[in-house]
Amino acid sequence: MSEPLLKVQGLKTYFFLERGVVKAVDGVDFEIKKGEILGLVGETGCGKSVTALSIMRLISSPGKTVEGKVIFEGEDLLKKSGEAMRKIRGTKISMIFQDPHTSLDPVFTIGYQIAEPIELHQVEEQHLISAKEVPKKVVEMLKLVGIPDPDHRVVEYPHQFSGGMKQRAMTAMMISCNPSLLIADEPTTAIDVTIQAQILDLMRDLRRKLGTSILLITHNLGVIAEMCDRVAVMYAGNIVEQADITTLFGSPKHPYTRALLEAVPKVGAKRRELKTIPGMVPSLITPPPGCKFHPRCPHAMDMCREEFPQMIEVGKEHLVRCYLYSGASKK
């Protein structure tokens, strides 16, 4: 087995607020192999975006990554200097955000904004291309992400682009320096379904053509099912289950994963009561002791209330953080 591209180990990112410490990410471990699409799924506030920002080292005060390792291409990103990190961002790791409307600057043309990282990284730092070639490269990138008539659109401003086109332009900017890892944080949540299908297709295409690994963060289980090779399910700052896509949807083990899958209305199913999860997502300042899901879990045992469960391997690369399966690892 080759060394994974990204290895996150024991990552903990806390926010130090006046009313207490918010343990947004509280011990997260996962790996992404080369050319793999890993899905990170979970509900609002479970820590999926903070995990992504921690990898990028974009957490600012009052937040702080207090523990853990982020090994990328063999080196720990958390130990890098600010300057070294700046060179990695945009070239080796780039990130696409949820809302294309707020991630583009309204006062600069699309072309200018796409040219910026190319000039900075490929012209000034790496001397890969000359400054004169930049405009040509920008148009090429726009063409690659499927923007019609790129020669003319390149001088337009963000407000002249539709939502789907802006997300394409963002994608063009992010892949312009051939990153080996693309972090996409809810890339299609603000976009209509037919355009969503186009953007997802574009991302799959990039993986196929350039071998880019993708960390896809979303709350949409449909998008996960369609795009990913493996999935990690997050709940209240921890990964509770990790498996390949068919296993996770076919035989989910963790009670939270199972509940989440059953809560989604499905096309073709009869109208029935949807399964719901009782209670609410716990506070991340004073999470419940033991397993954080136990107050809402129908299978909670005494043990679950006392001790935080460890990840257990229940199948090939299928990990579950639940005491229900603690017998399985011994077999």
Add this chain to the structure above:
Amino acid sequence: MSSKIPKTKLEAVRAGITAASGKARASGEKLIEVRELKKYFETKRGIFAREKKWVHAVDDVSFYIRRGEVFGLVGESGCGKTTVGKLILGLIRPTAGEIYFDGHNLTKFDKEELRKLRRRMGIIYQHPQSSLNPRMTVHTILSRPIDIHKIAEGKEKEEIILKVLGEVGLEPQHLDRYPHEFSGGQQQRIAIGRVLVLNPDFVVLDEPTSALDVSVQAHILNLLGKLQSKFGFTYLLISHDLNIVEHMSNRIAVMYVGKMVELADKEELRENALHPYTQSLLAAAPIADPKRKRKGVILKGEVPSTINPPPGCRFHPRCPYAKPICKEKEPEFKDVGKGHLVACHFVKSLSHKWPPPA
């Protein structure tokens, strides 16, 4: 029997409303009928405006909603689905066309008459945090509609409020709290309660769960379903999420750039979608099942502008089957049997199966 003093005011309200309508609920006849409805919005106002342009938000739409039915309206952003909802409630006035609510022609009503009729209607918006007044307690929020429509006072009013609170799954101690103290799901429950105090006939659900997480969404959809079967409400469910519309509705209409392109029973639409746009919409919706991979073909291009919609069939620039006639002549919205309406020139001659042959 027809005793003159009903036990609670809530019963009285219900009795009054059914008496007013003169018909039992959930009887299957038309509660809402919309005929050739049009709404154009003017753009470019202000001193520098050289020419007026019109957004064709809703352009010649006709349909009806049966009493006790859940009527789903799907489409992508800007297709005019929310405008249809607002027009039916009389919150905006149509440019042309007629809207009938229980036999009354709303387009002929003045503001005051509309306000009175709105006691029998409600709307639930997408974002509960912006549709609830942050300076009002839950109690005030729930009592406002009762006060405005002079339904009850004093003890009777409190009874209604407590009963509604129980129906939407909130506790009496929540009454003195403010909206910001609640989670998104609970806020949506308050918004549902605000509609429920009037015990309306008809409720517009405008993306009721789009701002919520899946597990909370399941709670709210279950609640809306429960209330509907208990009180016989008629819903117009507006959503971009086909899964939700499929789950809740009896009949579904699909809109594209201000026009209705297809309308059918839920099962019929799922099994036998005829309009190429509906088919591509069904194909584009991601399925939470890795074994059922989406079919490879993806609709090209973007939704056109409603300011200058394409001539002829509005879907023709993106349609894989488009022929010259589609650019010139607008297709009729016609019945192809079993109440299944489609607006496509080639609905009978083409064997529409998505994906189209390469």
